Amino acid sequence: MITIALDAMGGDHAPRAEVEGAVLAAREYGVRIVLIGVEAKVRAELNRQSARGLPIEIVNATEVITMEDSPSVAFRKKRDSSVHVGAKMVKQGQAEALVSAGNTGAVMAVARFVLGTLPSVDRPALAAAFPNAKGGASVLLDVGANVDSKPEQIEQFAIMGEIYYRTIFGTKRPRVGVLSIGEEESKGNELTREASNRLKQTSLNFIGNVEGKDFFKGDVDVIVCDGFIGNIVLKISEGLVEHVAGMLKKALKSSLSAQMGYVLSRHAFAEFRKKIDYSEYGGVPLLGVRGITVIGHGRSNSNAIKNAIRVAAELCRAKANEKIEKELSAAVASARV
Amino acid sequence: MITIALDAMGGDHAPRAEVEGAVLAAREYGVRIVLIGVEAKVRAELNRQSARGLPIEIVNATEVITMEDSPSVAFRKKRDSSVHVGAKMVKQGQAEALVSAGNTGAVMAVARFVLGTLPSVDRPALAAAFPNAKGGASVLLDVGANVDSKPEQIEQFAIMGEIYYRTIFGTKRPRVGVLSIGEEESKGNELTREASNRLKQTSLNFIGNVEGKDFFKGDVDVIVCDGFIGNIVLKISEGLVEHVAGMLKKALKSSLSAQMGYVLSRHAFAEFRKKIDYSEYGGVPLLGVRGITVIGHGRSNSNAIKNAIRVAAELCRAKANEKIEKELSAAVASARV
Numbered sequence: 001m002i003t004i005a006l007d008a009m010g011g012d013h014a015p016r017a018e019v020e021g022a023v024l025a026a027r028e029y030g031v032r033i034v035l036i037g038v039e040a041k042v043r044a045e046l047n048r049q050s051a052r053g054l055p056i057e058i059v060n061a062t063e064v065i066t067m068e069d070s071p072s073v074a075f076r077k078k079r080d081s082s083v084h085v086g087a088k089m090v091k092q093g094q095a096e097a098l099v100s101a102g103n104t105g106a107v108m109a110v111a112r113f114v115l116g117t118l119p120s121v122d123r124p125a126l127a128a129a130f131p132n133a134k135g136g137a138s139v140l141l142d143v144g145a146n147v148d149s150k151p152e153q154i155e156q157f158a159i160m161g162e163i164y165y166r167t168i169f170g171t172k173r174p175r176v177g178v179l180s181i182g183e184e185e186s187k188g189n190e191l192t193r194e195a196s197n198r199l200k201q202t203s204l205n206f207i208g209n210v211e212g213k214d215f216f217k218g219d220v221d222v223i224v225c226d227g228f229i230g231n232i233v234l235k236i237s238e239g240l241v242e243h244v245a246g247m248l249k250k251a252l253k254s255s256l257s258a259q260m261g262y263v264l265s266r267h268a269f270a271e272f273r274k275k276i277d278y279s280e281y282g283g284v285p286l287l288g289v290r291g292i293t294v295i296g297h298g299r300s301n302s303n304a305i306k307n308a309i310r311v312a313a314e315l316c317r318a319k320a321n322e323k324i325e326k327e328l329s330a331a332v333a334s335a336r337v
Numbered sequence: 338m339i340t341i342a343l344d345a346m347g348g349d350h351a352p353r354a355e356v357e358g359a360v361l362a363a364r365e366y367g368v369r370i371v372l373i374g375v376e377a378k379v380r381a382e383l384n385r386q387s388a389r390g391l392p393i394e395i396v397n398a399t400e401v402i403t404m405e406d407s408p409s410v411a412f413r414k415k416r417d418s419s420v421h422v423g424a425k426m427v428k429q430g431q432a433e434a435l436v437s438a439g440n441t442g443a444v445m446a447v448a449r450f451v452l453g454t455l456p457s458v459d460r461p462a463l464a465a466a467f468p469n470a471k472g473g474a475s476v477l478l479d480v481g482a483n484v485d486s487k488p489e490q491i492e493q494f495a496i497m498g499e500i501y502y503r504t505i506f507g508t509k510r511p512r513v514g515v516l517s518i519g520e521e522e523s524k525g526n527e528l529t530r531e532a533s534n535r536l537k538q539t540s541l542n543f544i545g546n547v548e549g550k551d552f553f554k555g556d557v558d559v560i561v562c563d564g565f566i567g568n569i570v571l572k573i574s575e576g577l578v579e580h581v582a583g584m585l586k587k588a589l590k591s592s593l594s595a596q597m598g599y600v601l602s603r604h605a606f607a608e609f610r611k612k613i614d615y616s617e618y619g620g621v622p623l624l625g626v627r628g629i630t631v632i633g634h635g636r637s638n639s640n641a642i643k644n645a646i647r648v649a650a651e652l653c654r655a656k657a658n659e660k661i662e663k664e665l666s667a668a669v670a671s672a673r674v
Contacts, residue, residue, distance in 0.1 A: 026446045113631045133580050148526050179569060181568040188484070207590060212571065212572025213573075214582040215572070216577055231572075232516060232549040232569075233549070233569065234549065236549040236552050237577055240552075243554075244578060251609040257602065258602040258604065260598075261598040261600070264594045265589055265599055268589050268592065269588065
């Protein structure tokens with residue numbers, strides 16, 4: 001049975017959302033879950049759930065990393081945080097994966113330094129799934145683990161992202177593209193042109209540049225970019241969906257008939273919101289570290305936690321890290337030839 | 338009276354949208370408009386309008402740049418295109434501004450090479466207005482005139498964008514920020530950190546980094562970034578609004594009650610769509626060239642054309658280019674001290 005180390009103190013709704021998500025995941029996915037956090041709090045929460053007979057344990061961690069802690073302070077000063085304890089369990093083979101909805105920067109720092117990167121990985125990358133117009137998902141990476149990436153790192157992101165996509169979305173030959181500002185090969189900046197040149201020579205199903213206007217169309221499965229750009233795209237998209245939803249809500253309160261209309265179409269709105277809801281996608285894996293690491297959104301509810309655990313378990317079952325190491329070392333070897 | 342050279346052959350709905358927009362603008366804003374394009378077609382369209390007595394003329398241009406033409410081909414091979422003829426009129430003082438809803442890359446190339454840049458401007462920049470949550474607009478630049486910008490160019494974008502914002506939106510001290518991936522000064526990439534260091538030393542109302550998640554909140558008026566990133570932000574935002582609107586439409590057709598709800602709230606939806614409609618903002622100025630140049634969206638309707646003409650006229654009346662040259666040359670001089 002796969003064991004997941006779950007940071008029970010991470011998200012905005014911790015430990016409740018975490019414990020509920022753990023119970024749901026243990027029941028649905030047949031995984032063992034170790035809840036890591038301030039024991040009394042986590043146990044009180046677990047006692048509220050009907051978790052009897054489920055493979056859920058608690059491991060104490062005395063410190064809590066907050067959303068305000070800087071990654072370096074969190075890493076250096078809070079050695080007994082739930083994130084550290086979880087990462088150490090993975091490092092020591094007591095768990096196969098670490099899941100946290102905590103401070104993204106801190107989780108990344110701890111995972112990178114406690115677990116280390118896979119031998120052939122230059123820099124780990126965060127891979128985020130976006131719902132697209134085809135009803136599927138497009139994965140963008142890196143969304144913020146790195147800035148000022150080099151072309152060879154973008155190539156690595158593509159290889160890691162493709163393995164992730166195959167594992168989680170079941171596509172045999174995911175289409176891979178580079179986020180750029182024109183469809184033509186000559187368009188883009190220095191980084192995208194060089195990265196494209198490299199990607200053309202891989203065995204990936206590389207389809208070239210993807211423009212911003214086509215990002216949500218669903219014609220590409222894995223889209224690579226530098227983490228500065230990817231983070232801006234992720235955050236702008238979240239911000240824009242909220243902004244548009246806010247304006248729509250305001251408009252629907254503007255008159256009595258609009259309000260009645262809203263009541264009648266409430267179910268449709270709920271369906272719509274579900275489709276643009278990140279929580280179905282279950283967090284963002286940090287690809288390339290030794291030990292599966294999945295980072296959930298700070299606002300994760302129990303459903304999001306459950307899905308983050310599912311993603312972690314699937315990556316473990318598929319031996320994603322072995323595949324990443326194998327394909328990357330082959331790519332490095334062929335580049336040397 | 339200010340004279341605007343309007344490319345009548347540019348947009349997807351040319352020449353109809355252009356001619357209609359010209360008539361509306363001539364009537365509302367008291368500007369003289371020179372419609373440039375294939376004379377017979379433009380005249381036929383103008384004859385359909387009630388434009389008698391309005392200061393609208395037609396100047397013939399035998400060639401038309403299409404959306405498929407590459408900027409370099411359009412620039413070199415179609416010397417008698419409506420864009421070239423318009424730019425030459427501005428160059429020779431027969432018009433004060435060029436407005437086109439045509440091929441953005443081609444219009445930029447022609448404007449840059451026919452008009453040239455202002456003496457103190459290193460690179461011109463495209464400035465796009467985004468409706469924000471406060472009901473106002475935030476301006477992002479550069480949205481695609483440049484890639485791989487240098488910190489001193491980002492500083493110039495900020496100075497030019499601030500003058501544009503003051504002119505068009507009437508704010509006395511627009512807040513200026515750098516698009517980045519964290520609020521703290523240390524966050525970002527090499528470019529944003531160096532650009533921030535420069536911007537802190539200017540007299541601008543510089544508020545530091547703006548994160549993607551806060552982009553639409555309306556707490557910053559002018560946001561600067563490299564054109565590669567700005568173009569991706571612009572196109573992703575357009576694509577996402579379309580994507581969300583499409584999903585919502587689908588949801589609202591999913592059941593009879595949802596459909597009835599939609600009918601009742603139709604007016605609210607129309608108001609909502611108007612708020613997220615680019616056409617109210619009237620195109621994107623290419624700041625920094627000698628002669629005001631405003632580029633409309635390819636899909637511009639007559640309202641968008643009218644507003645693009647308004648923006649061009651306001652920039653002329655405010656002597657925006659004189660201000661840009663004055664402030665930039667002062668910034669360059671103070672940097673030399």
